[in-house]
Amino acid sequence: MLCDMCGSEDQLFRTSIEGTELSVCENCSKFGKVVHKFVEPKPEVIRQETTISSEEPEIIELVTPNYSTIIKSKREKLDLKQKDFAQMLSEKESVIHKLESGQMHPSIKLARKLERLLRITLVEEVEEKPVNKNAGGGEELTIGDMIKLK
Numbered sequence: 001m002l003c004d005m006c007g008s009e010d011q012l013f014r015t016s017i018e019g020t021e022l023s024v025c026e027n028c029s030k031f032g033k034v035v036h037k038f039v040e041p042k043p044e045v046i047r048q049e050t051t052i053s054s055e056e057p058e059i060i061e062l063v064t065p066n067y068s069t070i071i072k073s074k075r076e077k078l079d080l081k082q083k084d085f086a087q088m089l090s091e092k093e094s095v096i097h098k099l100e101s102g103q104m105h106p107s108i109k110l111a112r113k114l115e116r117l118l119r120i121t122l123v124e125e126v127e128e129k130p131v132n133k134n135a136g137g138g139e140e141l142t143i144g145d146m147i148k149l150k
Helices: 067-077 082-089 093-101 108-118 143-149
Strands: 013-017 020-024 033-037 058-063 123-128
Touching: 058 108, 067 093, 067 108, 082 093, 082 108, 108 123
Parallel strands: none
Antiparallel strands: 013 020, 013 033, 058 123
16 A cells, blocks of 8 residues: 555654654654554455346336427426426426427336326337457456447
C-alpha cells in the first residue's frame, strides 16, 4: 500500500497527524503520533464466473421509439387535456408535456402506467442474443471484444 503523505510503498503506520489519522510510512510517521502499526490484509481473490448460455437468450424490455406520438394521439382521441391526463396518471403536467414532445424518455414503470390508462402498447420485449464468450479467441471476454460484437 502507499503512504498517504509521500506516496512511497513501505510498511505503513496508522498515525494521528494534526487531528487526522493517516496511513503513512515510517519516515512520515515522525510528523505525528503513531497509533498502531498498519497490518496489510491479504487480498482475497473473489472471482465470479458468468456463464453465458448459447441456448438462453435474454429478454429486454424497451420503450418504442415513437412513444411521444402514440401517447399524444391517444390522449387527444380521448379528448383529454394534458392537465387532466396528468391528474389521472398522478404525474406532473410538465412530465406529460416532456413525454409528448420527446424531451423525456419514460421509464418502464411509467410506460406500463401509460399503457394501462390509454390501452396502448409502448413496451416491446426484445430478445438479446447471447454473446459468444470466445469471440476474441481468448479465454475471457474483454471490452474490445464487446465493441467488436456490437
